[in-house]
Amino acid sequence: MAEAATARRSRISPERAAELYDAVLDLLREVGYESLTMDAVATRTRSSKATLYRQWGGKPELVARALRHNKPASLADIDTGSLRGDLMRMATLQDDCKMEQDHALMRGLFHAIHGNPELHQALRQLLIEPELTGLDAMLRRAVERGEVTADNPALEYVIHMLVGGFAARELIEERTVDQEFLIKYIDAVILPALGV
Amino acid sequence: MAEAATARRSRISPERAAELYDAVLDLLREVGYESLTMDAVATRTRSSKATLYRQWGGKPELVARALRHNKPASLADIDTGSLRGDLMRMATLQDDCKMEQDHALMRGLFHAIHGNPELHQALRQLLIEPELTGLDAMLRRAVERGEVTADNPALEYVIHMLVGGFAARELIEERTVDQEFLIKYIDAVILPALGV
Numbered sequence: 001m002a003e004a005a006t007a008r009r010s011r012i013s014p015e016r017a018a019e020l021y022d023a024v025l026d027l028l029r030e031v032g033y034e035s036l037t038m039d040a041v042a043t044r045t046r047s048s049k050a051t052l053y054r055q056w057g058g059k060p061e062l063v064a065r066a067l068r069h070n071k072p073a074s075l076a077d078i079d080t081g082s083l084r085g086d087l088m089r090m091a092t093l094q095d096d097c098k099m100e101q102d103h104a105l106m107r108g109l110f111h112a113i114h115g116n117p118e119l120h121q122a123l124r125q126l127l128i129e130p131e132l133t134g135l136d137a138m139l140r141r142a143v144e145r146g147e148v149t150a151d152n153p154a155l156e157y158v159i160h161m162l163v164g165g166f167a168a169r170e171l172i173e174e175r176t177v178d179q180e181f182l183i184k185y186i187d188a189v190i191l192p193a194l195g196v
Numbered sequence: 197m198a199e200a201a202t203a204r205r206s207r208i209s210p211e212r213a214a215e216l217y218d219a220v221l222d223l224l225r226e227v228g229y230e231s232l233t234m235d236a237v238a239t240r241t242r243s244s245k246a247t248l249y250r251q252w253g254g255k256p257e258l259v260a261r262a263l264r265h266n267k268p269a270s271l272a273d274i275d276t277g278s279l280r281g282d283l284m285r286m287a288t289l290q291d292d293c294k295m296e297q298d299h300a301l302m303r304g305l306f307h308a309i310h311g312n313p314e315l316h317q318a319l320r321q322l323l324i325e326p327e328l329t330g331l332d333a334m335l336r337r338a339v340e341r342g343e344v345t346a347d348n349p350a351l352e353y354v355i356h357m358l359v360g361g362f363a364a365r366e367l368i369e370e371r372t373v374d375q376e377f378l379i380k381y382i383d384a385v386i387l388p389a390l391g392v
Contacts, residue, residue: 157381195388
């Protein structure tokens, strides 16, 4: 199955795929996930709906792949030699303007997840799981370097602290996360909880 | 204005208001916020729509007041004499079954906030702000007792850590928060970040 999917996918060049992904993100920003149709993607990118379905399977996977393509880097690519360095690199991967744009996109998608299990599944597989794996590797290296003790109970809650920074910044403070906030939050909350 | 509102409100007995709030919560669970109508509330409670509007102003305020009525206690009512005691009391205010029921309700409402500024405003005023005030008082007492230093930078992020516990438990772990999780999370994350 996976090989067949790869073979199907290879029919579209990476440049053409990038064009399609950009168009999908534009449409997502304009109309939101619920109102985005494969017809609109086909029209805007002058492709056939049959090609889109053959290549991506459906709207949830196309959207998830477009978002993944849009990510500047993954946590798995970060390895500065210290935990604080890794977290600070994570906080500054995107400039504030890009972070605000992406945050608006992700907020809309987060709400669309509610009642769209296929979208949740696609985002989980293509966006969330790879970042969780990258975060686990980052924390494992910190333990191996002796920066964090292996039995520190906060190790399993780093993702909760991170999600809380983003969610409460929006829900309670009604502001968007920016680099300055992330840097302060990492130093005030995440590193102290880990005993660093 | 506030006095006029109180005078209007006093026309309905507390017992009758409690019945109405229970009916609103039942309808919320059955159909969700978007599909809940004042007509349905009026029919189910055998009241007139005019009475509901006169008493509560509209759907957002009626829903927010029903949720507030449903809360077993507020953070502002907790004062055990230690920060850990206060947080543990917070974690065990509701049993797991009630927590799961309420969590399903709040999840639906959280999604309805998106695109409903009046609902967001009503929830903020009647549910979020009182809890934030209660949390501030709890933390101020901890500082006054010398449990937390006044300049601890995590003090302003306790709400972020709490929101993250709930949000990531749902989004990443796809599980509901229960007492056992909250107790572990408080001991692993919140107290260590505050240096307790």
